[in-house]
Amino acid sequence: MSTTEPRTGQSTDRPAAENTGENLLEVRGLQKHFPIRQGIIFQRQVGAVRAVDGIDFSVGPGESLGLVGESGCGKSTTGRLITRLLEPTGGSVVFDGEDITHRSPGRMQEARRNLQMIFQDPYSSLNPRHTVGTIIETPMRLNGINPPQGHKKRAQELLETVGLNPEHYNRYPNEFSGGQRQRIGIARALALRPKLIVADEPVSALDVSIQAQVVNLLQDLQREFGIAFVFIAHDLAVVRHFSERVAVMYLGKIVEVAGRESLYTRPRHPYTHALLSAVPEADPDAVKRRERIRLAGDVPSPIDPPSGCRFRTRCWKAQDRCATEEPPLARAEGSPTGHLTACHFPEEPTVAAREEDIVLDPALG
Ligand SMILES: Nc1ncnc2c1ncn2[C@@H]1O[C@H](COP(=O)(O)OP(=O)(O)OP(=O)(O)O)[C@@H](O)[C@H]1O
Ligand SMILES: [Mg+2]
Structure with missing residues (x-):
C-alpha cells in the first residue's frame, strides 16, 4: 500500500449498540480489581486498583468496535480480560457462544484459535x-x-x-x-484465521508516516476475511477510520457507546465532547466551529474513584446528583437507538463536527 493517507471507512452507522443478531463476543459486568498488598512476610490486602469496574458491550461477527479513552482508563486490561490473559474479578465473557470467563489456560487453547491479540509494542512482542x-x-x-x-x-x-x-x-x-x-x-x-482480533493500540508505537498504512491493512483484512475487531486506541481519530461502533472509557467504566457517525457528530457525554474537541480537523473552518474543551485536573485514582459519576470531578456540567447517583449507560433522549450515554445531564444532540473533518493525526498518539 503506497498511501499514507487514511481511507474513510464504510459509512455504516450500526443503529444498535447491542446488536440484535447473534453476538460473537458478549461482555457483561466485567471487572478487574488488582489487589494492593502490604507487608513483607504476612501480606495483607489494603485496597485494590479498580482498573475495569463493571462494563458491558458486545461485538457482532465481522464487526469492529473501537475502545477509546485516556491513559490508565482500563483499555488494555479489558483487552487482556477478553483474551483471558487475565482472570476477571467479576462479570462474564461469552465468546462464540461459549462462556470463557473462568476457563483454565489449557482449555483456552481451543478458544484462542479464534481469539487473537495484536500488541502495542512490535519490538517486545516478537521473540x-x-x-x-x-x-x-x-x-x-x-x-x-x-x-x-x-x-x-x-x-x-x-x-x-x-x-x-x-x-x-x-x-x-x-x-x-x-x-x-x-x-x-x-x-x-x-x-489461525481467527474470528476476533483484539488489537491493543496496534499503531501507536509506529512512525507517523506508517500508522495509516497499518490501519488500512487491518481494515482490508477485516473486510476480506470478515474478522471482527476490538480496536483499542487513546485517540478518537484513529478508530474513526476503522470502527463501525465506538465505546469511550473513563476510569474503568464505559461512558458512551454509539455507531461511529452518531458518536463523532452528536456526542452526548461531556467527556466524549472533550476528547473530540482535541481531535485535529482537516478543515480550518471546522476548527473555528468547534470549541476546544480543556479538561481540568488529572484523572482521579482508580484506587479510590469519585462517588456517583466518575467524571464529575472534571465535568463542567456536574451537579449534586452526580456525586450521589451513578448514571446508568442508557439511551439519552434525542439519541438514536443504540447510542448510549452514562450521564445525568447529557449535552444537546447538536452537530459537533462533520465526520469528514476529522483527520488522522498520529502526533496526538
Ligand atoms: N498488573 C497490574 N497490577 C496493578 N495495577 C495494574 C496492573 N495492570 C494495570 N494496572 C492499573 O490498572 C489501570 C488500567 O490500566 P490499563 O493498562 O488497562 O490502562 P490503559 O487504558 O490501557 O492505559 P494506556 O493508554 O496507558 O495503555 C491503571 O491504573 C494501571 O496502573
Ligand atoms: Mg494500554
Whole structure:
C-alpha cells in the first residue's frame, strides 16, 4: 500500500449498540480489581486498583468496535480480560457462544484459535531468537493446523497478505522496522484465521508516516476475511477510520457507546465532547466551529474513584446528583437507538463536527 493517507471507512452507522443478531463476543459486568498488598512476610490486602469496574458491550461477527479513552482508563486490561490473559474479578465473557470467563489456560487453547491479540509494542512482542517463519508457524503447529500447502508455504502466503516479501521468511525480527514488525505480528495473528482480533493500540508505537498504512491493512483484512475487531486506541481519530461502533472509557467504566457517525457528530457525554474537541480537523473552518474543551485536573485514582459519576470531578456540567447517583449507560433522549450515554445531564444532540473533518493525526498518539 503506497498511501499514507487514511481511507474513510464504510459509512455504516450500526443503529444498535447491542446488536440484535447473534453476538460473537458478549461482555457483561466485567471487572478487574488488582489487589494492593502490604507487608513483607504476612501480606495483607489494603485496597485494590479498580482498573475495569463493571462494563458491558458486545461485538457482532465481522464487526469492529473501537475502545477509546485516556491513559490508565482500563483499555488494555479489558483487552487482556477478553483474551483471558487475565482472570476477571467479576462479570462474564461469552465468546462464540461459549462462556470463557473462568476457563483454565489449557482449555483456552481451543478458544484462542479464534481469539487473537495484536500488541502495542512490535519490538517486545516478537521473540528475537526466532525467524519470521517460526514466529508465524508456531501458532499453527501448537494448534495442530496443517495447511494443505505446508506450513512454510502458508507462512509465506501470510507474509504476502500483510504486504511483506515471502523471502523474509528466514530473517529475524531485528532486521525489520517497527511497521514491518507490526505486520509480522499481524501475520501471526492471522495464521489461525481467527474470528476476533483484539488489537491493543496496534499503531501507536509506529512512525507517523506508517500508522495509516497499518490501519488500512487491518481494515482490508477485516473486510476480506470478515474478522471482527476490538480496536483499542487513546485517540478518537484513529478508530474513526476503522470502527463501525465506538465505546469511550473513563476510569474503568464505559461512558458512551454509539455507531461511529452518531458518536463523532452528536456526542452526548461531556467527556466524549472533550476528547473530540482535541481531535485535529482537516478543515480550518471546522476548527473555528468547534470549541476546544480543556479538561481540568488529572484523572482521579482508580484506587479510590469519585462517588456517583466518575467524571464529575472534571465535568463542567456536574451537579449534586452526580456525586450521589451513578448514571446508568442508557439511551439519552434525542439519541438514536443504540447510542448510549452514562450521564445525568447529557449535552444537546447538536452537530459537533462533520465526520469528514476529522483527520488522522498520529502526533496526538
Ligand atoms: N498488573 C497490574 N497490577 C496493578 N495495577 C495494574 C496492573 N495492570 C494495570 N494496572 C492499573 O490498572 C489501570 C488500567 O490500566 P490499563 O493498562 O488497562 O490502562 P490503559 O487504558 O490501557 O492505559 P494506556 O493508554 O496507558 O495503555 C491503571 O491504573 C494501571 O496502573
Ligand atoms: Mg494500554
